[in-house]
Amino acid sequence: MDQYRQVNDDVLFLYSGKGLNVQLRKTGYSYELFSAEGLPSAQGNRSYGSADLAAVKLKTARVDIDFYGMNARPTIMAYDAVPGPFNYYIDGKEITGVSSYQKVIYENIYDHIDIEFVLQGGLVASLKYNLILHPGADLGRVRFLAAGFGNLIAKQDGSITYTTPLGDITETIPMSFYTDAPSENIPVHFHTENSFIRFQAEYNKQRTFIIDPSINRIWGTYYGDAATDYCNAVSADAQNNIYITGYTLNTTNIATSGTYQSTLNGSFDAYLVKFDANGARQWGTYFGGNSVDAAYGIFITPSGYIYICGDTFSTGNVASTGAHQTTYGGGIDDAFLAKFDSNGIRKWSTYYGG
Secondary structure, X not given: OEOOOOOOOOEEEEEEOOOEEEEEEOOEEEEEEXXXXXXXXXOOOXXXXXXXXXXXXXXXXXXXEEEEOOOOOOEEEEEEEEEEEEEEEEXXXXXXEEEEEEEEEEEEEEOOEEEEEEEOOOOOOOEEEEEEEOOOOOHHHOEEEEEOOOOEEEOOOOOEEEEEXXXXXXXXXXXXXXXXXXXXXXXXXXXXXXXXXXXXXXXXXXXXXXXXXXXXXEEOOOOOOOOOEEEEEEEEOOOOOEXXXXXXXXXXXXXXXXXXXXOOOOOOEEEEEEEOOOOOEEEEEEEOOOOOEEEEEEEEOOOOOEEEEEEEOOOOOOOOOOOOOOOOOOOXXXXXXXXXXXXXXXXXXXXXXX
């Protein structure tokens, strides 16, 4: 949909899907995953007011992809308008006749290269994009710069995955071809380096070549219970297991049996949870003492050990015997660092601070 006179002038068009929005911006595109907690259940003819809406918590995660090194003034055109314009209000002003389209093309975003975003199967279908390389185009010019993800994973099947606290977004390249021989599949793979994404292919530069990545939200899940839960960091290991950490006020639905700490000790405790590549929880553990503990960072080693860090107000049950600092240093709060194995068992932990 055309974003005419919406709040963010950088957003030109918006696709709204089930749990996934895609914003088409002047210099790139953005994925936005979202979920709502505390939605009132439908019960008979009950009416809902502002108090019900105020109780709803909307969680979002956003990944921005910029067209790195793009031409300064590409032409951005919308095609295939959908019948029935949209009307809406902004700050009490009526905006009418806003059009929706099934195709948006960034023309000459790089020399002789277009990027086309297109709906598959109409407005209720999914969004994908195509790279259109005209004769003389250099695929090496195409570099995307990503930000806002937990991890960027290049897989052996040639796909890439962006991890976020609300689930994974995967881009695949099912088929790439010349326009004059559409049944001839030319292998193309993603290549990642730090936060940059490139495309690798052997192709004839004198023919028009189409690379057609598909966008998929692989899975998403809630985590927590009736009280407050915060997720502050996410990471993945070499087997594509996903780890999240943060802090929680909940006494249930957080920890599993056999892990380091199965019960809540303070008002808020930190937590650490492991999911497999399909989103199934493998284990979860609390971490904390008699006051407030919160984790803000996570790191996974190649051998599978997990490190979390954060801050603590607790005077006990934080540091292990023989650690760098075994007692609370005082002051407002201390930092902590903890190491866990791949089964959620603490190896050691320490206070850090005075």
